[in-house]
Amino acid sequence: MNQVWPVFKREFAAYFATPLAYVFIVIFLFAMGAFTFYIGHFYDNGIADLTVFFGYHPWLYLFLVPAIAMRLWAEERRTGTMELLLTLPISIRAAVVGKFLAAWAFTGVALALTFPIWITVNYLGNPDNGVILASYVASFLMAGGYLAIGACISAATSNQVIAFVISVVVCFLFTVSGAPIVIDFFQAWAPLVLVNAISSFSFLTHFASIAAGVIDLRDVVYFLSLIALFLAANVVIIDLKKAG
Amino acid sequence: MIEIEGLTKRFGPFVAVAGIDLVVPKGEVLGFLGPNGAGKSTTMKMVTGYLSPTSGRVRILGHDIETDGIAAREQIGYLPEGAPAYGDMTPRQFLRFIARVRGLKGGEAHRRIADTVAKCDLDPVLDQPIETLSKGFKRRVGLAQAILHDPPVLIMDEPTDGLDPNQKHAVRALIRAMAPQKAIIVSTHLLEEVEAICTRAVIIDRGRVVADGTPAELLARSKHHNAVTLTVDANDAGAIKAKLKALHDCAGVDERKLPNGIVELTAFPKSGALLIEDVSTLAKNWNVKELYAEAGRLDEVFRAITTQDTARAREART
Numbered sequence: 001m002n003q004v005w006p007v008f009k010r011e012f013a014a015y016f017a018t019p020l021a022y023v024f025i026v027i028f029l030f031a032m033g034a035f036t037f038y039i040g041h042f043y044d045n046g047i048a049d050l051t052v053f054f055g056y057h058p059w060l061y062l063f064l065v066p067a068i069a070m071r072l073w074a075e076e077r078r079t080g081t082m083e084l085l086l087t088l089p090i091s092i093r094a095a096v097v098g099k100f101l102a103a104w105a106f107t108g109v110a111l112a113l114t115f116p117i118w119i120t121v122n123y124l125g126n127p128d129n130g131v132i133l134a135s136y137v138a139s140f141l142m143a144g145g146y147l148a149i150g151a152c153i154s155a156a157t158s159n160q161v162i163a164f165v166i167s168v169v170v171c172f173l174f175t176v177s178g179a180p181i182v183i184d185f186f187q188a189w190a191p192l193v194l195v196n197a198i199s200s201f202s203f204l205t206h207f208a209s210i211a212a213g214v215i216d217l218r219d220v221v222y223f224l225s226l227i228a229l230f231l232a233a234n235v236v237i238i239d240l241k242k243a244g
Numbered sequence: 245m246i247e248i249e250g251l252t253k254r255f256g257p258f259v260a261v262a263g264i265d266l267v268v269p270k271g272e273v274l275g276f277l278g279p280n281g282a283g284k285s286t287t288m289k290m291v292t293g294y295l296s297p298t299s300g301r302v303r304i305l306g307h308d309i310e311t312d313g314i315a316a317r318e319q320i321g322y323l324p325e326g327a328p329a330y331g332d333m334t335p336r337q338f339l340r341f342i343a344r345v346r347g348l349k350g351g352e353a354h355r356r357i358a359d360t361v362a363k364c365d366l367d368p369v370l371d372q373p374i375e376t377l378s379k380g381f382k383r384r385v386g387l388a389q390a391i392l393h394d395p396p397v398l399i400m401d402e403p404t405d406g407l408d409p410n411q412k413h414a415v416r417a418l419i420r421a422m423a424p425q426k427a428i429i430v431s432t433h434l435l436e437e438v439e440a441i442c443t444r445a446v447i448i449d450r451g452r453v454v455a456d457g458t459p460a461e462l463l464a465r466s467k468h469h470n471a472v473t474l475t476v477d478a479n480d481a482g483a484i485k486a487k488l489k490a491l492h493d494c495a496g497v498d499e500r501k502l503p504n505g506i507v508e509l510t511a512f513p514k515s516g517a518l519l520i521e522d523v524s525t526l527a528k529n530w531n532v533k534e535l536y537a538e539a540g541r542l543d544e545v546f547r548a549i550t551t552q553d554t555a556r557a558r559e560a561r562t
Binding site: 003005006009010013014015018079080081083084086087088089090091117242243244 | 289332333542
């Protein structure tokens, strides 16, 4: 596992070696601002909190995070560097974890750069900074969940567009699994236990629960185990591809 | 140092590699030959642990590549087909990354990188992104990555592909210089490369080993082994051809008309015999423009024992 570090370092540096990082961060920040101020009417609400701001995170991540994740493995496979990476003395597990952590750290950087809105809201009033901190934690965990799903799907294909589209669809299902669009479909025939289980998979439910200001261990465990599950699947997919 | 036993790879119904056995000791440079699609790259991918074999096993210095993969891969330097590298990195960053992954630290890493850069002549491009480099430099970055940790086992898939003659010469000299300390497998379809650097040549076709020997042994299987060729004036050709045919050790004579009224005659010796002395004695009395003997033609041996891709594709379909 001490091989995670070199992989992480290389991967993290790679974001900033290309325009990808800068384009992503600019669009992320711009979209955050646009949603919060124009669509969310941040000022008109007259409330000094960031509920509106964080409310848009799941929807923004839905498209932006798969855009980061799609290249993680698909590009390595397409350019042949996958062969180089996997014939170095690194375990597949270390490569998967290193790449994921680099992408996660990168989204963390983008998220941290939204700090001006936190300054703004503190300037305008007296928000509950504990709730804001919890919301940031929730947002970061959720980004990790989307990323793990995207990374796993990226490992299954050498086509980045396919990786992107499928990731968006899967992430969408995870996002809304608690919403009527999914639940109504199951409610008619499925037993209540199953309906509850499905709705408990919802990113939105767990995100809202932490963002309300209470970092409940169950919500944290949910995101972390989801990440672990998809990373494990990522390892299995790469191992299966070895067998041809 | 490299032990390959019954190595087999199937992709669905297609058999890419069908039971290869090879042992490569230290000091040997094994040239891996075969037509495109014969299974060369697939074999190398299995030997280096990138693909899992359907059956059979590979051991590198006693470490099984499947069950003890990391220990085995630590002993290998591998240049994959096409010399892939991270295009957004510079050769310096890339080699540092490889050094870290290989567990080389501090002064040791620094020394190994400097040494490798010098060997591969990468100094002028050390700080340019790899994706902007010429094919020759890219290939040498791949080679540098493979030899950085001075591995006892070196596996290279077409190391001189895309290089110009000067660069080819430099890379071959580098391989020859490293050869005594290492077990090396080089795949190529440049037959002159086998003669230039290999101590052993293995030809595979349709996933099987069809020839295995020193380059000299393979050359001896050529029809042109020890054949003598002379070019003479077309007017003299008939008489000279008759004289050649009359030689005791001569098995036959080929005639080929060249432009400008010149004829090329090739005399083939009987098995194990030498013709050159007899022919050169006779040639003193003739008006001969050129006279040379051949060691043999590897491409002839190659063509005789491997199949063409069209034939293979047809066979796969039926």
